Every structure is written in C-alpha cells, then in structure tokens.
Amino acid sequence: MSTMRNWMFFALGAAFAALILSAIPARAQQAPLPLGTINKKGILQLRFCPSGYYPGMTCFQGEVADCPSAVNLGFTYGYKNPAEEVVGTVVFLEGGGGTSAYLDPSYAQKYLEHGYQVVYLAWDTDWEFSDGNSGTSIKNAACRPATFLNYVYQNLYSRGGMCAQGDSAGSGAVGYSLAWFGSASYLDNVELLSGPVFGDIEQGCVVPNAPTVNVCATGQYGCDGAEWPDSPAYVDGDQGNVGQWSGQQSCNKGKTTTEIENSTWKEMSIVDGTNNPSFSYPQTALAGWLCSNVDTVQNNSAAQGEFFYEQFTSSRQTADYSVTRIDNCTGPEGVSSGVTPQGENGFMAISDHMIAGCVERH
Secondary structure, three states: OHHHHHHHHHHHHHHHHHHHHHOOOOOOOOOOOOOOEEOOOHHOOOOOOOOOOOOOEEEEEEEEEOOOOOOOOOEEEEEEEOOOOOOOOEEEEEOOOOOOOOOOOOHHHHHHOOOEEEEEEEEEOOOOOOOEEEOOOHHHHHHHHHHHHHHHHOOOOOOOOEEEEEOOOOHHHHHHHHHOOOOHOOEEEEEEEEOOOOOHHHHHHHOOOOOOOOOOOOOOOOOOEEEEEEOOOOOOOOOHHHHHOOOOOOOOOOOOOOHHHHHHHOOOOOOOOOOOOOOOEEEEEEEHHHHOOOOOOOHHHHHHHHHHHOOOOOOOEEEEEEEEEOOOOOOOOOHHOOOOOOOOOOHHHHHHHHHHHHHOOO
C-alpha cells in the first residue's frame, strides 16, 4: 500500500508540474542570436570573378555553416583595396535573394577613390531560404549575412571604419544583423537604402491588409522631410517571394490569413513586438533612405522601413542617426536617382554620408 501511495503522489506531482510548465510560454529568442561559422580553410580563391563584380576585385568562394535552423549556404565574395592607404571597409549587400553582386558600381568607385576597401557578396541561392529552396523563418536565415559581416570584420577589415551598405532586402539583412545578431558591436556606420523591407512581415502579409503607415510622421526623431503615406503590404511579386521565404504561401494572396500564419510572420520580423531585439547601437551610426514617390508608384519598402526606424527615439541609441525622404525615385526603390528634401541627388547624399560616417568608433 505504501508503494502504491508513493506512486500515486509521484504521478499527481508529475501531472501538476506538466500543467504548470504547459502554462508557461516557450522562451522567446533574445538578441544576440548565435552566428554560424565560416571555415577559413574552406575558402577557395577563384581565378576570375563572376560577372557583375567590380573590376579588379579578387574573388573567393566559401560557405556559411552551423546557423541554427538554417542549412549551410555557399557564397562568393570579392574585395578590392584602394590605391592609397585604407581608411575603412564597406560591405555591400544586394536586394532580392542576394544572388547577384551589388548592381550599382558607382558607389564602390567613389568609396575606393576615398580610400575604402570595398567588398561584394553573392549567395548561391536566396539567403532568405532557410532550407535549400524552401523556408520557415527569414530571421533564422538572416544568420548567414550576419555571419558573413562578422567574417569580413575578423578577416578582411584592417583599420578605420567597418561599415555596411544594404539595398532593399540587403538592408533587411543589415537590419537583422543589428537587431538580432549583435553586429552593432563592430559596425561603425550603416546606410540602409529602401528598407529594411522585413520590418514587420506580418503587416506586409496579413489579409485583410494592414492600415497605411505615415512614414516619418511629423515630429518623428531623426527624420529629414515631410511625412508621407505608404502601405506596408508586399506587392508586385514581393508577396510571392516573402511567402516562399517564410514558408507561409498565403502572404497577401487575397484570402484572409490565419492567426497562426500572422503570428509566424510576426515572430520572424526584425521588429517582432517583443523586447527581444536590440535597438541600441551607441557606437554605430545609422542612416535610412526611403522613396516617397507619392505621385507615381510605391511599394512597401518605406512603410516596412518605418517599423524599424520608429524604434529610435533618442540620440543615446546610436552614434548618429537620420532617415531621409527621397522624392522622384526611379521606380519604387531608386533612392540613388531621386532627390533629398534639400534638392541633392540621392547618390551624392548617400555616398557623402557614408564617407563622412564610416570612421572607427569601436
């Protein structure tokens, strides 16, 4: 009888413990998340750089491994040093899946002329796919570009500013790296062009669509230019890409999305609605450049970027900070060809800002 009684107490205790544990939510991911690895012995120098790399670059192939919940992914990178003494390093991250090198060579040319080492990167397949040609979490997949940025810092960067410039989804990669993977511990300056486009993925995918966002609302900290409206919904094929990358094909497809789908998109966003991501980068200068195009064509890039930028409300959070409205863009994300509120060409404003801001702060 005593053995039976003890067994009953044990069973009741175990059941009670299980009930309590089930009521406690699973521990959320909290920044900084772990990086993957890049085996330096596995880096292979190429005889020639692939098409699209800046002339005169030296190119290599490698692989990011060991990212939690993301399979290994190969990449090609190229770098070129300036003719004179190096004053810093600028890493470029292209938009879309990042499978092509940075498309606008004018930035690299100008940075080289001012003494910066420049680095191009292209992935073997879309970096946003966590598993080959399918995905479950863009945030998990963002471990890869964050790991590459850290690799450049550890192995290519030599002195001066350690900086990054991302375009569209490339700016999303930098945004994840800052908010979730600790890259503010070494990045001195970042220029984010037309994004980050993964600011709040739920707001881009949810059906019925989320409300229009006022970008750079009157009085918003750090904004240059008047506010303008933009919808955060992914359009023009981007909804299909995000649907595949996120593993939730229903992204803005016109059919009411489920609570599970919505919460899955929210959890993988740069701004996930919790206190887990970091928006404190006191040794990193941060600049955003967003298209208004209110009289022509718009996509979601400005609104998605706004979700990220509205997290910054104080000079204590960054070494320097600005978000600039760009008018008369070529297409919905062509900030380089647009004009600032002061009438300056976008390319000149962005490149001059990088050169002024890419100085050693760590």
